[in-house]
Amino acid sequence: MAAPLSVLIIDSNEENQRLLQTILSFIGEESEHLADLDQVEIITRYKGVLLGEIPPSKALEIVQQHPQLPFVGVCESLDLDAANYLGRLSQPFSYDQLTRLLHQCQSYLSQIGELKDQSQNSYLLKMLVGKGDAIQEVRHLIEQVAGTAASVLILGESGTGKEVVARAVHEMSDRKNGPFVPVNCGAIPPDLLESELFGHEKGAFTGAFAARKGRFELAEGGTLFLDEIGDMPMPMQVKLLRVLQERTFERVGGAKSLHANVRVIAATHQGLEDMIAQGRFREDLFYRLNVFPIETPALREREDDVPLLLQELLARHETMHNATLRFTQRAIESLMLHSWPGNVRELSNLVERLLILHPNKIVDVAELPAKYRHLETEDATMELPSAFAEREALLSIFNDDYGNEKQANTKTAQEPTEDEFDLLSEGFQSSAASALPEEGVNLKDMLAEFEVDMIRQALDQQGGVVARAAEQLGMRRTTLVEKMKKYSLSSKE
Template identity: 60%
Template sequence: MQASKRVLVCESDAERAKQLETVLGFIGQPSESCQIDCLAEQDSVDKVVVISKQLDDDVAALISQFPQYPFLSVGEGESLADLPNLIGHLEQPFSYEQLTQLLHHCDAYLTHLPGKTTPARSERLRQNLIGKGIAIQEIRHLIEQVAGKEANVLILGESGTGKEVVAKAIHDHSARCEGPFVPINCGAIPPDLLESELFGHEKGAFTGAFAMRKGRFELAEGGTLFLDEIGDMPMPMQVKLLRVLQERQFERVGGSKPIHADVRVVAATHRHLERMIEQEKFREDLYYRLNVFPIEMPSLRERQDDIPLLLQELVNRHEEEHAAVVRFTQRAVESLMQHQWPGNVRELSNLVERLLILHPNQIVDVHDLPPKYRHIDAEAYEPNYSPELAERDALLAIFNDEDASVFSDPSPEGLFDDAEQSDLAEDDGWGAVQQLPDEGVNLKELLAELEVDLIKQALDQQDGVVARAAEQLGMRRTTLVEKMRKYGLSKEG
């Protein structure tokens, strides 16, 4: 069996070149001799060049002229410069272990060669799978490797990690991209209906089958069938699916005519299938039939450095629907990066949508996040309102519509207990609220007395916690603090 990459042997020592070609032929690696000045005439980058240290006084400069080729040096001489495409040095006598290891490194160099993937294809993958971390880059690389093949793919990962996004990316970058992409959630369909959903049924096959109906395999003809949550598929259906994957044909429910299935199958699950096999809940033969090319999706907590990019992308996606945007302070982003994200990217998307509703067109800080996402101890900003604004806010809080019924009642019943009502009845100020005296009252002082009394009660009921007392009084915490300062009140009463 021949390897896919040629080895060009540029060696001035004829005996050494012959020995090297013999070893290469033994491992099935095609090779040919080549003069060093003919490198520029080569029409393919998928090759390895073995160069002698003795060819030229400036071998390093020669190697640097061809960054698209991986080089191996051979022979005696001074050590060559540390160049990116100089992979290693072949020691004599040549050995199978040494040669195959260095050729493997050359393959890796050619595989990850910049520009090998078309820019348009790479850009589409970056748009589908947001992130710059190593984990997501590896996923993009795996998609590029398998998309053009017909192998079955099994995508593993926690819920919300984007398994369907990967399946769609595989379809979009394959030769079947012009065909349909048909998803089906195997866990969302009752077991007695799943066979009909997958393979279709003939007219009269069962009660309610009034007409022939195509299944998902037929609808995905020439394209890709995405079997989501394959771990939830009942055992009887696993047997039938295995037969379709092996024979590439099936029959509709109630039919006997075999139908050819020109479909690529991509499956996904959040379950641990190997453990299910041990528990006899999943067929081992089906597992190995599906698991030709596994892709393991990383959880969001394993790629926290991608959260800033994901936030930006998710805000852009929801912007049109909510006609608003949100931005995040650095502290808010750092707090989100410390969250464990059990719901993964789906949970992050839900949070962004919630913040768009709560804080449209605003900048979100740590204290604007829901409590469970606050992982940084940062003090909230409290505006320092002027006394006039604070007093007006307090009056509005007291005489708002919700509390109007309390103060429209001529008696204080409902506000205080019996003892407090008796005390207040003796107080001239409270009596003035019930009936205005002929000589009039000082409304400002009366309201101040009432305000002080209500603030004291709120602080007493909330054990001196100003924030909770402010919430009970229907005002901002900063407003209550200003009131307490104005009247000389303290949290201890």
């Protein structure tokens, strides 16, 4: 957060204004005076505002319009109910009292800055899912460059989320209120790329029946994202270099120079330095774009992030397909062993495919497509004494966990729907590692172990947050809390 310039005094009483300016000057603070209340919209650049003889209704309106600024009253009758109104100076004014209140103003600004940083961190965590060192480094680089005007070159394999990084840079910059305009340089025919970027005038070429703005004009005041910059033809590279150097361009068929107030972010999966050696990319353009490089890591280099990415991608696709699914621990471990040549895009496609193939089911290694099975599948048909006994045991779990909840909403017997029973049954079967031994088993203990395992998995996947784990398990939070007490399980809450 940039340091504010000075203290603003809003007071129609000239004597008070001169006295306050004298005190502020003595303690080393610069100040400005404003008597015309119609000009108060400019106060966003001050470190604090002293409000003098102003009608209380007008003063409260000013304070509420600028929650990012701290206000102090210098009039005995001014008493406002607002978080950023920090108190009043009593007359006669004293150095000690004014110094103390200005220190409170500085503390308030520091808190606002911390909240802004936390908001940015939350945005980055949502956009760039993962906790490994590689993705943490990407987040750090974004935070470093976002507030500058430097050109950014994003490098990385296809599907690693280069556009996500570009959007994060834009959203954390001072251009976030402007447009973010993406252009895939490889998807536009070379003879149309110039018109696409710079626009054209009416009659500039056959079919140009009207003037048209290009992407540079559409991105005015914001960010232009040039994806796959390595596919840009050499003639267009020359014209792009001129825009980056001079910040001006002309529409195709036009003679008027237009100013480009645009931040350019480029991305490519190709090795631009190798292309320079082959004469396929201009070296001077490369150095113009490569002011601040950010390399997005391949998914195979961040296998520990696969569980978190699965959770995030499921949340994104579940609403679209009106279905959900759950992965067993072995299925997740198998996916973590995959090389992911298509990176996060490939993982997203897999999640969507599984939602279509196995809606509202539990996915084990056997349900994964063959190329994703890196662990041996286990026998999922545990033999109970009879199918009836298995169903009765599962019904027992169902009624213990969900029976009371269903009873609150219906007067029918505690019988699960077929979909609910199938989901419970598949989850139980996937936990079985071998057939029933001849000497028998303690079914009650086995079911308890299965229940504990499912609860632990849900808590681990949800970072120990009980409410989200309960949602994942399909039960109320209070029910899960009781289960955790029963089995002496702990959480991070």
